[in-house]
């Protein structure tokens with residue numbers, strides 16, 4: 001309904017999210033990780049793709065366990081999947097303990113203080129409440145040290161005050177094959193899980209699933225691979241693409257050799273050119289680092305499957321691409337900014353970042369279309 005109005009109001013930039021591909025990726029990862037359970041990391045609005053449609057689809061496909069970062073995300077998830085198991089990665093944020101307990105959300109306890117706060121909430125509730133325990137094995141971010149975990153395990157009263165449902169840790173270098181840290185993390189994690197016999201364990205993110213069965217334990221927690229992202233730094237993604245971004249050309253203009261394009265006159269045309277203007281800019285998450293200047297090439301888009309380079313600086317709401325070699329390009333021609341011919345990994349490289357940040361930066365001004373929505 002009103003698609004034409006929305007298209008005009010948003011100058012036609014369209015983000016297409018293929019829910020069938022999302023489901024296929026989850027099934028693929030679940031098969032690789034079996035017999036481990038395959039959960040889904042859906043923090044940050046399901047990596048920018050939209051928490052509700054993503055969770056609905058994965059839950060229907062059989063995904064029972066979800067990981068989010070923040071209480072607000074956990075509550076939104078609860079509303080869509082009331083029977084799902086929801087883990088809160090950032091743990092017990094002060095002021096949220098009772099809300100989290102009342103909503104049946106499981107915090108990932110990341111410090112001894114959080115363990116004791118959750119134990120106290122259990123005492124108020126009249127029963128130990130379920131939670132995951134995060135053990136730090138090499139990130140030095142959240143998570144108990146091995147010594148802290150040993151002290152906890154050696155204190156039966158304190159240990160019994162939380163219904164421990166999962167022991168987990170997080171890999172720092174799983175996307176860099178051959179890095180020495182991953183083996184150390186595995187050994188440390190095994191030592192930590194031995195302190196909590198009978199409790200299910202989880203170590204693998206997306207890249208960890210591909211690192212081999214040793215890393216799977218009882219449950220895996222892929223995020224970026226679900227959404228089509230790469231699992232090895234700098235390598236093409238083995239997953240199905242889920243996101244496509246395209247926008248129509250607003251105008252094509254001839255610009256003679258020697259003229260500059262855009263802010264800062266940072267790019268001067270070496271030849272007589274045809275320049276196409278698109279209604280997408282850095283305010284839409286098309287990062288300014290993908291600009292091209294005389295010193296440095298930038299990103300590229302694709303027109304009918306063939307690449308066309310970004311020219312000049314990316315503006316807030318506009319960008320320019322060189323269509324001199326695309327004679328068919330005219331006002332209204334749809335240009336692919338992310339998709340089968342412009343993979344996330346290549347755009348991420350042009351922006352000096354990773355697939356994750358391209359996804360989580362996807363703008364709010366795009367018309368969003370969910371393919372294959374039930």
Ligand SMILES: *Cc1c(COP(=O)(O)O)cnc(C)c1O
Nearest residue numbers: 041170205206207221222223224
């Ligand atoms: C985000 C996150 C994941 C998912 O990571 P990907 O690399 O996107 O697969 C898994 N575990 C934890 C603790 C996370 O923060």
